[in-house]
Each structure stands twice: as C-alpha cells, then as structure tokens.
Amino acid sequence: MSLDLVAYGAFFLTMALTYAVMCLGLNIQWGQTGLFNVGIAAFVAIGAYVSAILTTPDTPDRLGGFDLPIAVGWLGGACAAGVAAWFVGALTIRLRSDYLAIATFGVAVTVQLCVLNLQPLTGGPFGIGFIPRPFNSLAGDPLAFGLANLALMAALVLVLYLALQHLAKSPWGRVLRAIREDEVAAQALGKRPIRFRLQAFTIGGAIMGLAGAAQGHFIGFIAPDNYLPILTFQVWAMLIVGGSGNNRGAILGAIIVWGIWALSAAAVSAFVPPEQQARAAALQIVMIGVGLCLILLLRPRGLVGERRSMLSLGRGRKS
Amino acid sequence: MNPQFIMDGLIAGALIGLGAIGVTLTYSILRFANFAHGEFLSWGAYLALAISGSIGFLSANLTKPIAPFSFGWSLPIAALLAVLLTGVLALALDAVLFGRLRSRGGAVIILVMASFGASLALRSLLEFLFTSKPAYYTKALQIAVRLGGGLRATPDQLLVLGVTLVVVIAIHLLLTRSEIGRSMRAVSENPALAGIAGIDVRRIIRFVWFIGAALACIAGIMTGLLVQIRPYLGHDLLLPLFAAAILGGIGSVPGAMIAGLIVGLSEAAAVQLVGAEWRAAVSFVILVLVLLLRPRGLFGRPA
Amino acid sequence: MTAAVRPTPALATQALVAGYEPDLPIVRGVDLSVAAGELLVLLGPNGAGKSTLVKAIAGVVPIHGGTVSIGGRDITRLPAHRKISEGLAFVPQTENIFGTLSIHENLQIAAAVLPREKRAARIAAMYDRFPDLAVKPARLAGSLSGGQRQMLAIARALMVDPQVLILDEPSAGLSPRIVAEVFAMLTDINASGVTVVLVEQNVKAALAIASRAVILVEGKIRHEGSGESLQNDPILARLYLGTGQTMKADRS
Numbered sequence: 001m002s003l004d005l006v007a008y009g010a011f012f013l014t015m016a017l018t019y020a021v022m023c024l025g026l027n028i029q030w031g032q033t034g035l036f037n038v039g040i041a042a043f044v045a046i047g048a049y050v051s052a053i054l055t056t057p058d059t060p061d062r063l064g065g066f067d068l069p070i071a072v073g074w075l076g077g078a079c080a081a082g083v084a085a086w087f088v089g090a091l092t093i094r095l096r097s098d099y100l101a102i103a104t105f106g107v108a109v110t111v112q113l114c115v116l117n118l119q120p121l122t123g124g125p126f127g128i129g130f131i132p133r134p135f136n137s138l139a140g141d142p143l144a145f146g147l148a149n150l151a152l153m154a155a156l157v158l159v160l161y162l163a164l165q166h167l168a169k170s171p172w173g174r175v176l177r178a179i180r181e182d183e184v185a186a187q188a189l190g191k192r193p194i195r196f197r198l199q200a201f202t203i204g205g206a207i208m209g210l211a212g213a214a215q216g217h218f219i220g221f222i223a224p225d226n227y228l229p230i231l232t233f234q235v236w237a238m239l240i241v242g243g244s245g246n247n248r249g250a251i252l253g254a255i256i257v258w259g260i261w262a263l264s265a266a267a268v269s270a271f272v273p274p275e276q277q278a279r280a281a282a283l284q285i286v287m288i289g290v291g292l293c294l295i296l297l298l299r300p301r302g303l304v305g306e307r308r309s310m311l312s313l314g315r316g317r318k319s
Numbered sequence: 320m321n322p323q324f325i326m327d328g329l330i331a332g333a334l335i336g337l338g339a340i341g342v343t344l345t346y347s348i349l350r351f352a353n354f355a356h357g358e359f360l361s362w363g364a365y366l367a368l369a370i371s372g373s374i375g376f377l378s379a380n381l382t383k384p385i386a387p388f389s390f391g392w393s394l395p396i397a398a399l400l401a402v403l404l405t406g407v408l409a410l411a412l413d414a415v416l417f418g419r420l421r422s423r424g425g426a427v428i429i430l431v432m433a434s435f436g437a438s439l440a441l442r443s444l445l446e447f448l449f450t451s452k453p454a455y456y457t458k459a460l461q462i463a464v465r466l467g468g469g470l471r472a473t474p475d476q477l478l479v480l481g482v483t484l485v486v487v488i489a490i491h492l493l494l495t496r497s498e499i500g501r502s503m504r505a506v507s508e509n510p511a512l513a514g515i516a517g518i519d520v521r522r523i524i525r526f527v528w529f530i531g532a533a534l535a536c537i538a539g540i541m542t543g544l545l546v547q548i549r550p551y552l553g554h555d556l557l558l559p560l561f562a563a564a565i566l567g568g569i570g571s572v573p574g575a576m577i578a579g580l581i582v583g584l585s586e587a588a589a590v591q592l593v594g595a596e597w598r599a600a601v602s603f604v605i606l607v608l609v610l611l612l613r614p615r616g617l618f619g620r621p622a
Numbered sequence: 623m624t625a626a627v628r629p630t631p632a633l634a635t636q637a638l639v640a641g642y643e644p645d646l647p648i649v650r651g652v653d654l655s656v657a658a659g660e661l662l663v664l665l666g667p668n669g670a671g672k673s674t675l676v677k678a679i680a681g682v683v684p685i686h687g688g689t690v691s692i693g694g695r696d697i698t699r700l701p702a703h704r705k706i707s708e709g710l711a712f713v714p715q716t717e718n719i720f721g722t723l724s725i726h727e728n729l730q731i732a733a734a735v736l737p738r739e740k741r742a743a744r745i746a747a748m749y750d751r752f753p754d755l756a757v758k759p760a761r762l763a764g765s766l767s768g769g770q771r772q773m774l775a776i777a778r779a780l781m782v783d784p785q786v787l788i789l790d791e792p793s794a795g796l797s798p799r800i801v802a803e804v805f806a807m808l809t810d811i812n813a814s815g816v817t818v819v820l821v822e823q824n825v826k827a828a829l830a831i832a833s834r835a836v837i838l839v840e841g842k843i844r845h846e847g848s849g850e851s852l853q854n855d856p857i858l859a860r861l862y863l864g865t866g867q868t869m870k871a872d873r874s
Contacts, residue, residue: 036428098352106603117596282446289440514702517735
C-alpha cells in the first residue's frame with residue numbers, strides 16, 4: 001500500500017517536473033525578457049510530436065516512426081520547437097509587444113489544427129501511441145520504474161536550472177536585463193535589443209519543446225487533446241504563482257499548481273456525479289482564471305516573491 | 320468552383336468584420352489586445368438565448384416566427400437587452416480588473432495577460448452554466464432563396480448582412496461626425512493631450528468598452544442564429560477577429576469591416592480549395608502575411 | 623520691479639513634489655506664486671524639472687505631495703480635463719495638437735468644454751485671431767508647419783478663455799522669425815489679461831518679454847528676479863554652463 005503511494009508520488013512529481021521544464025522555458029521568455037507567449041501549448045506539442053515521430057518504431061499507417069534513440073528525440077523536439085519560436089519571434093518581436101501575443105495565439109490554433117488534420121504524420125485525433133519510455137526494462141516494477149523516471153526528470157530540471165542560472169549571470173543575461181530595464185540605454189551601448197529578445201524567445205521555445213518531448217516519452221502516448229489552450233494557461237499560472245523572473249520560483253510554482261490541479265481534479269472525480277463532471281471541470285478552470293487575475297491585482301510579485309515587480313516589466317518599452 | 324462560396328464568405332466576413340470593429344476600437348483606445356473580446360460574443364449569444372427563452376416561457380406568441388425569418392419577436396427583444404447587458408459586463412470587467420491595472424500604470428502586457436485570464440474564466444463559466452452542448456435560438460428550418468448568379472441565401476442570412484451594413488454605417492458616422500466620435504479619435508491618438516484639451520478620458524474609455532461589447536454581442540447573436548451557440552463560439556472567432564483588426568489597420572472602422580470580409584472570403588475559398596478542416600488556419604496565414612508585409616495594415620497609421 | 627504680494631495669486635504651488643515614479647521625484651518641493659497678469663518665465667539647466675513642474679500643475683505628471691491652486695481654489699487632485707474648467711490651459715512642448723484630426727476638429731475638441739451655444743462664436747473668434755488657421759480648416763493638423771502647429775496649439779488652449787496659460791518651450795524647433803512671432807503673440811495674450819507661465823531654453827528672448835523669471839535647479843527654486851534684472855546677471859551664464867557647486871553662494 002505504502003509502496004503504491006510512493007509510486008504514485010513519484011508519478012505525480014515526475015509530471016510536475018515536466019511542467020517545471022515548461023515553466024523554466026516561459027521564465028526565459030517572460031520573466032527575463034518580458035515576451036508574452038500565449039502559445040505555450042503549441043511549442044510543447046511540437047516537441048512532443050517531433051520526438052514521438054523520431055523515436056517510435058516504424059508504423060505502417062503513419063509516415064515516420066524512425067526508431068531513433070530517445071535522446072535524439074528529445075533533442076529533435078527541442079530544436080523543432082526552437083525553430084518555430086524563432087520564426088514567430090522574427091516575425092513579431094520588432095512590432096508592438098502584443099502582436100507577439102496574438103501571433104503565438106495563432107500558432108497555438110494552427111498547431112492544434114495540424115496535429116488534428118495531418119493524420120498521416122500525427123495520427124490525427126487518435127494521436128501517437130507506443131512512444132518508447134525511458135527505463136522501459138523496469139516497467140515490471142512500478143516503484144523502480146517510477147523512481148528511475150523521477151530521477152531522470154529531476155536531473156533534467158537540475159541541469160536546466162543550473163544552466164539557466166549560469167546564463168542569467170553571464171554577460172548575455174546581463175544584457176538581457178539591461179534591455180528590460182532600459183531599452184534606450186542598452187541600445188546606446190550598441191546592444192541590439194531585438195536580437196537578444198529573439199534569442200531568449202527561441203531558447204524558451206526550445207525548452208518548452210524539450211518539456212513536451214520528455215512528457216510524451218514519460219506517458220508513452222500523445223494526442224491533440226493534451227495541447228489545448230488550458231495547458232498554456234496552467235503553465236502561466238505556475239510561473240505567476242512562483243514569481244516571474246525567478247527560476248526556483250518557476251519550479252516551485254509548477255509543483256504547487258500541478259498539485260492543486262491534480263487534487264481538485266481527483267476531488268471532482270471522487271465527489272461529483274459523473275453527469276456533472278464536465279461542469280465541475282469547467283468551474284475548476286473558472287477558478288484558475290479568476291485566481292490568475294487576482295494574483296495580477298493583489299500579488300503582482302507572485303506568491304513566492306521576487307526582487308522586482310512584474311508591473312515594472314517592460315515599462316521602458318514603447319507601446 | 321461553386322460561386323456559392325462567395326455568399327458564404329460574405330456572411331462569415333460580415334460577422335468577423337462586426338466583431339473586428341469592436342477589437343479595433345478597444346485596441347486603439349485602450350492600447351492592448353483584449354483576448355477576452357471573443358467572450359463578449361459568446362456571452363452576448365448566451366444572454367440573448369436565456370432572455371429569449373424566458374420571454375418565450377412567458378408568452379408563446381412571441382416565439383412564433385416572423386415570416387420570412389426563423390425566429391419570433393422574442394429574439395430581437397432579447398437581443399436589445401443582451402446588448403445592454405454585454406455592455407454592462409464589459410464595464411464591470413473594466414471596473415474590477417482592467418481599470419485597476421491601468422491606473423497602476425503597468426506594462427501593456429500585464430493587461431493582455433489579465434484579459435487572457437478573464438477570457439478563460441468567462442468561457443468556462445458559460446460552459447459551467449450552459450454545458451458545452453450546442454444550443455439554438457429556434458428549431459424552425461429555413462429554405463434558401465435563389466438570388467441569381469448561382470447564389471442562394473436564407474432570409475436569416477440576408478437579414479444578417481443587412482443588420483451588419485446598418486450597424487457599420489452607424490458606427491462610422493458616430494466616429495466621424497459626432498462629438499463623442501471626435502473625442503474617441505483624439506484619445507486614440509494621444510490620451511495625455513486629450514485630457515489637457517478637456518476630454519474626460521475615462522468616460523471615453525467606458526464608452527468604447529460599451530460600444531465594443533455591444534458590437535460583439537450583435538455579432539455573437541447573429542453567429543448563434545446562423546450556426547449554433549456554443550461556449551467556444553467567441554474563442555474560435557478570436558483569431559479571425561485579430562487578423563481582421565490588424566489587416567484593416569488598428570483604429571480603422573472601415574478597415575476592420577473590409578478586412579473582415581477579406582478574411583471571411585478567404586476562409587470560404589480555402590474550404591473549397593483545401594478542405595473545411597483547414598479553415599481556422601486561414602486567419603493565421605493572413606496574420607503572418609500582414610505582419611510580414613505591412614504591419615500597420617491596410618488603413619492603419621504608421622507606427 | 624519686484625512681484626507684488628497679493629492675497630490670491632492666479633497660480634500657486636506649495637511644497638509641490640512630483641515625478642513619474644513616487645520614489646524618484648523630479649520636482650522636490652516647489653513654492654511658486656504667480657500674480658494675476660504676470661508673464662513668468664521658468665528657467666533652469668536641462669533636467670532641472672521645469673517641464674515636469676508645469677506638467678504636474680497641468681495634471682499630466684502625478685503629484686506626490688504639496689498643493690496647486692488657481693485663483694485660490696485647490697486643484698491638486700483634479701484630473702487634467704477638470705483643470706481646464708478651473709481656468710488653467712496648458713500647451714505641451716511636443717505632440718500638442720491632434721495630427722490625425724483636422725484643424726477645425728482640433729478646435730471643436732477644445733470648444734466642447736464650453737456651453738453648447740457659445741462654441742461656434744468662440745471658434746470663430748479663434749479663426750479671427752489666427753487667420754492662418756482659417757485658410758483651410760478641413761486640413762489635417764498633422765500636415766501643418768511647425769509655426770502653424772504652435773498657433774493651433776495656442777488657439778486650442780485659449781479656446782476656454784483661461785485665467786492662466788502655461789506653455790512648455792513653445793520656441794523649440796522653430797525658426798528665429800517664427801519664434802519672434804510666437805513671443806509677440808504671447809505678449810499680446812498677456813496684455814489682454816491672461817496670466818502666462820513660460821518654460822524656456824531660449825533665455826534671451828524669454829527674458830525680454832518676461833515680467834519675472836524663476837530659476838529652477840535640481841527640482842527646487844534657486845533664484846528669482848525681474849526679467850530685466852536677470853538679463854545681465856552672471857548667475858545665468860554659470861547656470862547654463864552647468865556646475866551645481868558654484869550655485870550655493872547664490873541661493874536666494
């Protein structure tokens with residue numbers, strides 16, 4: 001019994017850590033750079049699908065299935081999402097700040113449409129199954145399997161965290177901060193804000209793709225329904241709860257919000273009669289939406305807190 | 320290619336244009352992309368549904384279709400009330416959320432984010448109240464009439480085109496000829512100077528919220544009448560609305576309407592050429608092309 | 623000639639603190655009193671806070687402490703558009719007209735503060751006073767020349783018949799000939815009974831028409847005197863050459 005609980009705990013934490021990776025990606029874009037991405041779900045989906053196509057065994061009714069190693073899939077997923085992010089960024093970052101938001105929203109709609117309709121590549125509404133899972137040889141022992149996956153995901157989060165902390169302290173990170181504080185001054189020093197913003201947006205997108213790939217391999221199955229706007233929203237809630245601009249907060253926020261989400265979903269399925277569950281789930285989303293607005297209004301620094309207020313973010317930018 | 324797609328595109332485009340006028344007005348005055356605008360369409364549609372349902376409950380006479388249309392007097396009456404209520408909803412949202420964030424003087428993007436949160440809450444609240452099952456104003460069926468040139472349209476569809484035309488002309492006149500329209504254009508160009516020149520900027524902002532939401536409500540009701548009413552009605556139109564507002568040039572009412580028709584016609588053409596499942600991608604393609612080639616849109620001011 | 627002390631100044635500030643950020647005030651405690659009928663010039667080096675001071679008075683920059691009054695009535699907390707009806711008109715330095723509106727619409731906007739029946743006459747009066755604007759009222763204001771823009775901006779401000787007219791560097795970017803025209807017009811306006819407060823970098827020209835000048839340094843008033851007396855005062859040269867340290871001895 002208690003072993004089951006540990007196995008479940010490992011599963012829960014592993015899932016939470018996949019969200020933590022998305023959150024770290026968003027933190028580079030929003031927390032460090034002030035770029036608003038409404039299409040997180042799209043970049044996560046791109047990572048997940050590209051990795052799945054690269055690593056699944058050859059499938060007759062679907063293009064691809066290249067049977068490559070999982071690591072190649074992760075890398076491919078991250079690169080593909082990074083390229084997509086670069087494209088959207090290159091298109092909009094030089095324009096008004098909210099055009100990027102609108103464009104990423106469009107990407108989310110379009111990617112959702114693509115995974116649904118490009119059936120020969122993505123399996124359409126049925127998604128892709130039999131994605132190789134790390135440590136599959138341990139699958140017979142749920143506890144060992146769960147702990148091994150948790151260790152892998154924790155290692156990924158740790159490596160990313162250290163890399164991002166390092167990046168933030170590097171000259172590159174300092175320029176990014178300088179641009180955020182005072183775009184004109186940074187420009188006067190010969191730094192081209194658009195280039196740095198674009199780099200940050202691309203790296204963030206690639207990290208989201210990596211998160212999608214890792215999550216897909218952990219669950220072993222992906223479908224378009226996993227990448228609806230609600231995913232984007234959850235990741236935002238996580239970053240805001242954690243306090244934007246703070247990598248540790250991003251990880252903590254992911255675990256807290258995923259915990260609340262999983263608990264309330266469990267409560268809904270346990271206490272609400274089946275015919276009312278869709279409604280209760282809707283109410284759950286209402287509460288997250290209201291919660292996000294309340295945090296923006298009342299605790300703009302996030303629950304965990306950060307040195308600087310989000311409200312001063314991007315104040316130096318025009319529009 | 321079947322010429323009927325032109326009629327389908329015009330009708331879809333009229334609805335998109337109407338919604339996009341609201342987006343472009345609020346965008347030019349409030350200076351942020353309001354992701355909750357789509358929810359005003361959905362809320363308008365559902366408010367009209369609830370009110371017309373209640374009216375029908377009180378008097379079955381009022382639900383008897385007014386020939387040649389598919390609905391009874393209960394719907395136009397409900398529409399009027401729904402327009403008012405949707406306007407009130409927008410004002411309430413501004414009072415509790417956007418107005419407070421604005422007065423704090425934060426970055427634009429915080430407002431965008433808040434609108435994103437508000438849209439999710441509003442949409443899911445509809446799903447909670449009405450479930451995601453599609454609803455209809457009327458069960459009556461309509462027969463399309465031939466218009467010549469191989470085009471057909473139902474009386475409801477023709478009514479929608481007529482109402483759109485009237486509303487667009489009215490808004491255009493309001494903006495170009497009236498005192499409040501002049502003030503709106505002034506605030507849109509320079510809110511600080513508008514205040515110095517004696518314009519009550521907050522009053523104009525409230526007025527624009529109301530007008531934008533009212534137009535969204537009308538578009539939502541007409542979409543509900545011609546297609547169906549769903550909680551995602553507005554959300555699914557949001558990208559076409561943004562695409563049309565940006566293509567038309569932020570702040571331009573004729574631009575938003577013309578761009579709405581362009582988006583609607585392109586969608587209809589895409590349905591013919593590549594298939595209905597790709598319809599939603601058309602707006603994205605248009606959006607990308609505008610941002611790439613002419614970010615200020617067809618009739619927009621240079622940034 | 624020193625400013626006479628009168629019971630109710632046309633415009634007064636007391637311990638005014640203002641700036642874009644609450645924790646970074648640019649105006650740091652200014653006591654200013656402008657008597658009715660004066661033409662006051664605000665001078666000072668770049669960054670002294672002259673522009674912020676007049677913007678705060680007009681309600682464009684947030685006030686964090688102190689008071690502003692017009693004719694003895696406290697207008698500190700009024701929003702910008704209400705200050706107009708209290709008799710205060712402000713002409714900003716840049717973007718002081720609506721470029722996307724026609725000349726006529728610019729005037730109509732300003733006239734909207736007046737009772738409906740007085741608007742047409744008042745607009746006609748402005749066209750009389752600024753004949754350049756009357757040539758083609760439907761022209762977009764954005765296409766006007768620098769001098770014409772300044773005329774339109776001043777006409778807009780005068781529309782409400784203000785008691786106090788504040789202008790932020792009206793000579794900026796104009797040719798000397800146009801500057802002379804603008805300053806002559808300001809003298810006229812002042813002579814017709816309107817109290818004028820002028821922020822200027824063009825020290826010589828401004829002092830020539832000023833009845834009194836106030837020098838602002840680092841957000842505080844450091845020196846004041848009549849226009850003529852300051853014209854030859856060495857303090858001005860030192861000020862505009864810019865070293866704050868040498869100022870201490872001259873503190874008034």
